[in-house]
Amino acid sequence: MEHLNKGAWTKEEDEILTKHITEHGVSNWQYLPRAAGLMRCGKSCRLRWNNYLKPDLKRGNFTREETAAIIDLHRLLGNKWALIAAQLPGRTDNDIKNYWNTHVRRMLIGRGIDPQTHINLNPSLSINQNPRIFSTHRDAPLMVRNDAGFNVSTAANRRPNITTSQINLDLSIRPPNPY
DNA sequence: AAGCACATCAACCGCCAGGCG
């Protein structure tokens, strides 16, 4: 039984994995770490690549449009982070899950909205009474309709009025992205 | 400056579904 590294990835491991995938692509995650010379399991490599090293990933803060989209999609899909991530280019399911659990959940709870059902538990607290109610930033109230077409004012406060036509819910199968 | 509490997020774990022999 060979020793496998666990825990945080080092810069050197990142470089090895990136170089190997850039040169050879991915055919088999189980085989890849051995071929690349990494003391990691395939699962760990896949996760590291998909969540951190892939070149088309967005890093940094979520925009207000992204946040509104996440809330709308979560109401439609529930905790289907992979499906939600598929609608947000450059964002991973792990990113979105973390963002939901650390920011959005608390934001909704703070506004009297149940984050699982999206039901307003405190209807007396309306957007009119609290103009910041749907701001994702403490100091920056959201616009009622954002550029992405999400009706932000209805995103979490009222029941549906969902602009699903503006969300791409096409789940058809396509050839995998080479990365 | 030190200690503590809380927030963040990278990474792991367990489970499940699909493919294949």
Add this chain to the structure above:
DNA sequence: TCGCCTGGCGGTTGATGTGCT
């Protein structure tokens, strides 16, 4: 049909960072 293997997903954990006292 069954069992094994692999990839993918969602939930959870733990290390690290940050802010407060």
